[in-house]
Amino acid sequence: MKVAAISAIALASLSQLVSGYAINGDNVNCRSGPGTSFDAVRKYSRGDDVTLSCQTEGEAVRGDSLWGKTTDGCYVADYYVQTGTSSYVADKCGASDSGSGNNGGDSGNTGNTGGSGFCKNVNSATLEMVKDFEGFESSPAPDPIGLPTVGYGHLCETKGCGEVTYSFPLTESTALSLLKDDLPKYSICLAGYLKSSVALNDNQWGALTSWVFNVGCGNAKSSTLVSRLNAGEDPNKVVSDELPQWRLAGGKVFSGLVRRRAAEVKLFTTPSSSQAFPNCQ
Structure with a gap:
């Protein structure tokens, strides 16, 4: 591992920059936020030294959910940075340092991505709903x-799903662990598309994360649902109007998607006192 010594003076500096860490991969993307759904800002080559200004939790990459913000102003997955540890070596990114989301051209989308503000994980009601509609496959299948x-x-x-770190055939337990690894990617990009003025409880957040998991970050980003929420419309009305329209797969209406959208609307409109966005409680 190529890990440079960190001087006491550097650690005590105001900027808390941590330097001398080498990129361990070819053509590694540095992104606008801590997840693979965010825009690639630049690429690093194997062996490039990067300087970290702060670190934050984000989408898990090969089991490591830590991301570093470099002095280039973008985020690189800790999996590709030879820090020699899976724990923090730099200050934790604050709300103002945690990225602006995948906002290429999104006017008025202030975002609230990264840091410890919004809930990256979802509640148990969401997990059970996603499990029910996705169904269980122990090995890769269409x-x-x-x-x-x-x-x-x-x-x-x-x-062959070679990126999955759990052994095949999966058990229901390891499949659940994989789902918990996957879902934060979608909650992170959802957070990047929503204004911080949109207040959502954990049921609302979970329902929308389920939807994004199903339709993809790109579709959610350009959706009328997101734009209406950002415009300040009543969330329950927006979701009741918009979610049922997302019932097509391959250009055809699927009864399973009709049922899923109805379940997501039901979860979204179920009252809860636990806030999930923009602040997690």
């Missing part, structure tokens, strides 16, 4: 429109 999935709706990124 979903209803032919896409290879495994566990509870994990879409394979490589041949």
